[in-house]
Amino acid sequence: MPKYLRAAFHRHDVQIGSIVLIMGAFFAALSPGFLTLSNIGDLLENYSVMAIMAAGLLVVLISGGIDISFEAIAAVSQFLVAVILVQFGGNWFIAFGLAGLFGALLGAVNALLIYYLGAISVIVTISTMTFYFSVLMFVTQGKSIYNLPNWFTTDVSFLSIPFPVIVAALSLLVTLILLSRLPIGRQIYGLGGNPEGAKRMGCNILGLQCLAYGYSGFMAAIGGIVQAHRVEEVVPYALIGRELDVLAAVVLGGASLSGGIGTVSGTVLGILLLAVLQNGLTLLGVSSYAFGVVTGAVILVSVTATAYTAKRQLRGMRHAA
Amino acid sequence: MTSSAAQDHSESAPAFIEMLGISKHFGGVRALNNVDFSIRPGEVHCLAGENGCGKSTLIKILAGVYAPDGGEIMVDGQAHAHLTPAASQRAGVQIIYQDLSLFPNLSVAENIVFRRHLEHPGRVVRWRGIAAQAKGVMSRLGVDLPLGEAVGRLPIAARQLVAILRALAAEARLVVMDEPTASLTHHEIDALLQNVDVLKGHGIATVFVSHKLEEVMRIAERVTVLRDGQKVGTFAAGEIDRYHLSELMTGHKYTSSLKPAYSGTADPILEVHGLTRRGQYEGVSMAVRPGEILGITGRLGSGRTELALSLFGMNPPDSGEIRVKGKPVRLKTNRAAVRAGIGYVSEDRLSLGLVMPQSIADNIVVSVLNKLTGPLGLIDGARRRNTIDQWLGELHIRTKSADQPVQQLSGGNQQRVVLAKWLATSPSILILDSPTVGVDVGAKDGIYQIIAGLAGRGMAIILISDEVEEVLHQSHRILVMLGGQITASFHPATVTEKELREVISA
Ligand SMILES: Nc1ncnc2c1ncn2[C@@H]1O[C@H](COP(=O)(O)OP(=O)(O)O)[C@@H](O)[C@H]1O
Ligand SMILES: [Mg+2]
Numbered sequence: 001m002p003k004y005l006r007a008a009f010h011r012h013d014v015q016i017g018s019i020v021l022i023m024g025a026f027f028a029a030l031s032p033g034f035l036t037l038s039n040i041g042d043l044l045e046n047y048s049v050m051a052i053m054a055a056g057l058l059v060v061l062i063s064g065g066i067d068i069s070f071e072a073i074a075a076v077s078q079f080l081v082a083v084i085l086v087q088f089g090g091n092w093f094i095a096f097g098l099a100g101l102f103g104a105l106l107g108a109v110n111a112l113l114i115y116y117l118g119a120i121s122v123i124v125t126i127s128t129m130t131f132y133f134s135v136l137m138f139v140t141q142g143k144s145i146y147n148l149p150n151w152f153t154t155d156v157s158f159l160s161i162p163f164p165v166i167v168a169a170l171s172l173l174v175t176l177i178l179l180s181r182l183p184i185g186r187q188i189y190g191l192g193g194n195p196e197g198a199k200r201m202g203c204n205i206l207g208l209q210c211l212a213y214g215y216s217g218f219m220a221a222i223g224g225i226v227q228a229h230r231v232e233e234v235v236p237y238a239l240i241g242r243e244l245d246v247l248a249a250v251v252l253g254g255a256s257l258s259g260g261i262g263t264v265s266g267t268v269l270g271i272l273l274l275a276v277l278q279n280g281l282t283l284l285g286v287s288s289y290a291f292g293v294v295t296g297a298v299i300l301v302s303v304t305a306t307a308y309t310a311k312r313q314l315r316g317m318r319h320a321a
Numbered sequence: 322m323t324s325s326a327a328q329d330h331s332e333s334a335p336a337f338i339e340m341l342g343i344s345k346h347f348g349g350v351r352a353l354n355n356v357d358f359s360i361r362p363g364e365v366h367c368l369a370g371e372n373g374c375g376k377s378t379l380i381k382i383l384a385g386v387y388a389p390d391g392g393e394i395m396v397d398g399q400a401h402a403h404l405t406p407a408a409s410q411r412a413g414v415q416i417i418y419q420d421l422s423l424f425p426n427l428s429v430a431e432n433i434v435f436r437r438h439l440e441h442p443g444r445v446v447r448w449r450g451i452a453a454q455a456k457g458v459m460s461r462l463g464v465d466l467p468l469g470e471a472v473g474r475l476p477i478a479a480r481q482l483v484a485i486l487r488a489l490a491a492e493a494r495l496v497v498m499d500e501p502t503a504s505l506t507h508h509e510i511d512a513l514l515q516n517v518d519v520l521k522g523h524g525i526a527t528v529f530v531s532h533k534l535e536e537v538m539r540i541a542e543r544v545t546v547l548r549d550g551q552k553v554g555t556f557a558a559g560e561i562d563r564y565h566l567s568e569l570m571t572g573h574k575y576t577s578s579l580k581p582a583y584s585g586t587a588d589p590i591l592e593v594h595g596l597t598r599r600g601q602y603e604g605v606s607m608a609v610r611p612g613e614i615l616g617i618t619g620r621l622g623s624g625r626t627e628l629a630l631s632l633f634g635m636n637p638p639d640s641g642e643i644r645v646k647g648k649p650v651r652l653k654t655n656r657a658a659v660r661a662g663i664g665y666v667s668e669d670r671l672s673l674g675l676v677m678p679q680s681i682a683d684n685i686v687v688s689v690l691n692k693l694t695g696p697l698g699l700i701d702g703a704r705r706r707n708t709i710d711q712w713l714g715e716l717h718i719r720t721k722s723a724d725q726p727v728q729q730l731s732g733g734n735q736q737r738v739v740l741a742k743w744l745a746t747s748p749s750i751l752i753l754d755s756p757t758v759g760v761d762v763g764a765k766d767g768i769y770q771i772i773a774g775l776a777g778r779g780m781a782i783i784l785i786s787d788e789v790e791e792v793l794h795q796s797h798r799i800l801v802m803l804g805g806q807i808t809a810s811f812h813p814a815t816v817t818e819k820e821l822r823e824v825i826s827a
Contacts, residue, residue, distance in 0.1 A: 180446065181445050181446050182445070182446065183437070183438035183439070183441060183442045183443075183446060184438075184442060185446075186427075186431065186435075186438045186446060187438050187439070189424070189426060189427060190424045190427065190435060190438070192426065193424040193425055193426035193427060193473075194422065194423065194424050194425065194426075196420070196422065197420075197421075197422035197423060197424060198424075200418065200422045201422065201435060201436070201439065202406065202407075202439055203439065259426075260424070260425070260426035260427075261426050
């Protein structure tokens with residue numbers, strides 16, 4: 001990122017990065033198992049699905065919306081692809097291609113509803129989440145798919161980097177290019193910063209929203225495939241309930257709940273922070289419920305900060321007026 | 322410039338844009354009726370008129386946002402029945418809306434050249450190119466802003482500059498500014514007007530939409546006045562003065578001062594001694610008597626609003642004393658202030674004074690609900706109705722129904738609703754912070770009448786305003802605040818507008 005754009009985001013990255021390092025040092029000192037190659041490798045692999053989904057969610061947050069439905073979209077796409085693979089066979093291209101297509105379409109439905117109903121995104125995506133997930137449970141009757149093809153469940157790695165980590169790295173890279181190198185990505189920042197201004201400037205608002213929510217659905221579905229590959233089965237309700245963890249990671253990474261602000265580098269750091277924290281607490285034998293407390297607190301703090309900033313801005317405007 | 326000079330100018334230079342016989346209806350509302358409007362290359366043309374007279378509609382037709390029902394638009398002599406937004410921009414028309422439509426989260430540089438992202442959607446973003454282009458545009462205007470700073474962190478005046486630069490980057494031949502000065506201080510307005518001059522130097526025409534007469538008279542070469550969707554006329558600036566212009570806009574004559582006579586013998590109802598709040602104001606002493614209108618003026622940041630908030634219990638002072646009817650009071654909350662008989666109409670009725678989506682009726686009674694309760698502690702409908710009707714009538718609030726949301730009212734009527742809300746608490750001291758900001762000339766007069774009427778009935782009024790004419794004509798005594806202190810005190814008869822202006826910006 002160029003020098004003059006860095007300034008605005010740099011500080012937050014440095015802060016979160018330092019916290020990650022300090023916590024890492026802390027856990028390394030307390031638990032000898034923390035700073036081992038195998039633990040770090042596991043850590044990266046365990047959080048790769050979250051990273052893929054976070055990349056998609058980041059784009060929605062920057063566009064000024066929120067997506068709660070992405071895990072449900074991932075679950076539906078995962079199921080559809082699994083059925084097709086079991087029935088007709090296939091390969092990785094077909095698996096990812098179909099999942100991406102289903103995810104993008106289901107995500108675009110969110111955008112259409114938000115645009116045409118003028119409803120706020122949190123309501124729309126909670127509704128679609130409930131709907132997608134209920135239909136999935138109804139159709140599957142909650143039954144899992146175990147007989148996935150062998151090629152799908154076999155572990156792969158490249159230069160000893162596990163496959164999920166590679167997919168996560170690629171997803172983040174593509175998102176980075178979209179957001180900082182493609183004009184359409186910059187328009188998404190514009191939309192999030194000032195929707196009315198973007199409209200007057202001539203941005204295609206519906207198009208941008210379809211892109212943002214479609215991208216979120218797309219990434220969620222890719223993440224769903226990677227998750228199915230890792231656990232070697234498709235369990236319809238496995239992904240549901242993790243929405244807020246991903247949201248917490250993205251928000252920790254500096255993305256604003258009021259839109260227009262957020263970076264890929266921040267998101268990576270946000271995930272690392274959650275990963276180090278959870279892993280460290282586990283190694284120390286702290287209850288896994290503690291982690292829920294942490295993610296809850298993160299969201300609470302960031303919502304408060306957002307509201308506080310908005311209030312201060314309003315005050316500032318009043319004094320300027 | 323004289324009218325004959327303006328005439329000569331028009332004969333030698335063909336119009337860049339000529340709007341002829343433009344009409345526009347919205348449902349049953351006739352927003353524009355057979356309006357002609359022409360803009361010459363490089364001229365500064367003001368479009369003046371009261372709220373709702375059709376200024377913005379005319380501008381939006383020029384921008385291609387609305388298609389006119391009738392008439393035609395000539396651009397460089399080429400006739401169009403209507404323009405599309407794209408055609409309008411291609412012709413070099415750039416509109417700067419009141420809210421500026423900038424992206425607060427993006428850098429100055431990217432804001433200036435944001436249009437690239439739309440014009441070349443397939444091209445990879447080159448940050449160096451963006452910086453270079455933005456720098457080039459800045460040097461054309463001869464200004465220097467931090468390219469990498471997020472626009473949201475800039476002061477308002479600098480944001481306005483970014484909006485102008487953005488228009489310049491789009492190869493504007495005409496920049497239209499719709500009510501650009503509403504949120505600026507005098508100093509910032511000066512800077513803006515200078516930029517208009519620079520645009521003119523580049524042969525770029527400016528249309529300045531405003532209902533602030535002072536500005537209009539300062540920069541316009543020509544003024545077109547609209548009233549109720551009709552064109553009153555186009556005048557060379559030298560042809561008319563401010564009073565004439567205000568008559569043209571409203572259609573009736575004004576007395577400049579409405580305040581009732583005041584003798585000043587009663588004991589003060591509110592006294593302040595050595596009131597200080599660190600960083601805001603210091604050692605403020607003053608007194609106001611029943612029936613007196615005390616004007617307080619000063620620039621933005623002079624501490625006037627902070628002082629007002631302290632008197633209303635919303636900004637407790639660090640030291641000093643406030644006395645109401647001779648007794649010391651401690652105003653730690655606004656409820657304490659209301660109990661002490663103090664009412665406060667905020668500078669920003671949007672965020673402090675009114676709940677915009679709620680009805681006029683609910684806004685009026687919100688602060689007196691406890692007085693309207695019946696035996697069971699429930700709101701007594703009849704008494705609520707009476708209170709509302711009383712104030713609607715007394716303040717001449719024109720409305721179809723008291724259940725209409727406040728946000729649908731004009732600025733002047735909104736201000737009356739805020740007043741009604743406070744008058745319902747029957748205060749003996751009323752603080753009015755910039756009561757006519759964003760209100761038309763005609764509606765201002767109505768507010769002055771109300772203020773004068775309240776003072777006539779013995780209410781003490783503190784009138785805070787940065788409009789010098791306002792305090793000069795509407796108050797009995799004037800205090801000037803500068804840097805948190807009261808630096809001067811005048812009787813209006815002994816000071817001229819010019820002198821007062823100099824003291825304020827000393
Ligand atoms: N989109 C619209 N729909 C209905 N009525 C409108 C619309 N825009 C403007 N009007 C009406 O047209 C008239 C002129 O409005 P406008 O051009 O905004 O005035 P101004 O900018 O001079 O304050 C007003 O009566 C306003 O209520
Ligand atoms: Mg207007």
